[in-house]
Amino acid sequence: MWASRSLRCCLSICFVPTSFDLFCRGVFGLSLSHPLPRELTRPVHVGGVQIGGGAPVVVQSMTCTDTADAQATLAQVCALAQAGCDIVRVSVPTEAALEGFRTICAESPVPIVADIHFNHKLAIGAVEAGAAKLRINPGNIGDWAKVDAVIDAAGAAGCAIRIGVNAGSLEQDIAEREDLTQPEKLVMSSERFVKHFEDRGFTNIVLSAKAHSVQTTLDTYRALSREIPHVPLHLGVTEAGTKLQGTIKSSVGLGILLSEGIGDTMRVSLTADPVEEPPVAWGILQSLGLRRRGPEIVSCPTCARCQVNLIPIAEEVTERLKNYSAPLSIAVMGCAVNGPGEASDADLGVACGRGQALLFSHGQIIGKVAEDQIVDALMAEVDKLIEEK
Numbered sequence: 174m175w176a177s178r179s180l181r182c183c184l185s186i187c188f189v190p191t192s193f194d195l196f197c198r199g200v201f202g203l204s205l206s207h208p209l210p211r212e213l214t215r216p217v218h219v220g221g222v223q224i225g226g227g228a229p230v231v232v233q234s235m236t237c238t239d240t241a242d243a244q245a246t247l248a249q250v251c252a253l254a255q256a257g258c259d260i261v262r263v264s265v266p267t268e269a270a271l272e273g274f275r276t277i278c279a280e281s282p283v284p285i286v287a288d289i290h291f292n293h294k295l296a297i298g299a300v301e302a303g304a305a306k307l308r309i310n311p312g313n314i315g316d317w318a319k320v321d322a323v324i325d326a327a328g329a330a331g332c333a334i335r336i337g338v339n340a341g342s343l344e345q346d347i348a349e350r351e352d353l354t355q356p357e358k359l360v361m362s363s364e365r366f367v368k369h370f371e372d373r374g375f376t377n378i379v380l381s382a383k384a385h386s387v388q389t390t391l392d393t394y395r396a397l398s399r400e401i402p403h404v405p406l407h408l409g410v411t412e413a414g415t416k417l418q419g420t421i422k423s424s425v426g427l428g429i430l431l432s433e434g435i436g437d438t439m440r441v442s443l444t445a446d447p448v449e450e451p452p453v454a455w456g457i458l459q460s461l462g463l464r465r466r467g468p469e470i471v472s473c474p475t476c477a478r479c480q481v482n483l484i485p486i487a488e489e490v491t492e493r494l495k496n497y498s499a500p501l502s503i504a505v506m507g508c509a510v511n512g513p514g515e516a517s518d519a520d521l522g523v524a525c526g527r528g529q530a531l532l533f534s535h536g537q538i539i540g541k542v543a544e545d546q547i548v549d550a551l552m553a554e555v556d557k558l559i560e561e562k
Contacts, residue, residue, distance in 0.1 A: 220284030225405030
């Protein structure tokens with residue numbers, strides 16, 4: 174049942190092709206001449222989305238509306254899907270929420286995960302309502318008989334389960350162990366539950382073990398990848414903080430793990446509008462060359478050589494490109510030093526000077542425009558390039 178470590182070392186690395194050959198060379202010191210290695214975990218299907226088994230890293234988020242208000246929650250699910258979510262999680266804390274959840278599952282454009290705590294009957298009800306996956310913390314769902322009832326219901330319906338271990342809600346016998354570090358406690362709890370699920374014949378599982386500390390997250394997931402290499406891992410830094418702090422913590426923690434080939438699905442958790450989360454997740458994946466979604470904006474930080482107000486130009490270009498899906502690289506540079514030379518790999522770009530800017534493509538100048546026409550001219554070239562492709 175449990176894969177040997179020697180077999181893992183030989184077989185568990187696969188390579189995910191990517192056309193995006195820009196990588197965090199300076200941060201992680203990795204060569205970009207080859208695709209990033211990924212751990213080959215067991216595939217788990219959540220509706221029509223595969224997690225693990227060499228599939229691209231799946232982006233998730235979670236609604237914050239009242240689930241009993243099905244239409245408001247569906248509106249947020251649709252907004253999250255448009256923002257880049259492959260899967261959306263919805264909390265089901267009450268019977269009233271369960272009724273709304275049924276409608277949400279039926280009308281959602283993406284697979285829906287039911288987030289359940291404390292009440293195993295709600296978990297079973299969510300399966301019956303159409304959940305593609307459950308997220309439960311077996312440590313707070315009840316005794317083993319209740320856990321088994323959930324497992325059996327999910328198994329009969331073909332519903333996946335994420336075992337969601339959390340540093341703040343470990344089982345008492347593990348939490349009280351003073352001889353163990355926090356990562357060791359999280360791993361021990363995870364191993365206990367995975368073994369129980371698999372011993373019962375249920376293997377359609379994804380695993381997470383979350384903490385708010387980046388270092389704890391790194392140590393825990395590295396250990397899980399060693400000890401339980403066949404189970405797909407859901408990455409996240411829980412309670413990461415407000416938009417800026419949460420983005421930083423998630424980018425560091427999740428980015429490092431993904432760069433090491435660890436992780437099959439991810440959620441960036443922010444104290445912000447949930448729609449802010451998927452773009453951060455996609456930014457991490459795009460920075461590592463794991464997935465592309467829409468244009469990448471390359472812009473310089475400006476210096477004394479810059480003779481235009483570049484910041485609003487870059488912001489307007491970013492805003493106008495946000496709904497584009499083509500995987501283009503667009504450069505907005507403040508002087509001739511940074512562009513077109515240093516941005517010669519961009520599909521399109523502008524190098525700004527006093528009162529005017531040069532348009533370029535892959536380092537070749539293709540035009541000159543007045544300063545007040547920079548954004549419109551660049552967008553016209555973007556649309557032209559997309560039409561030609």
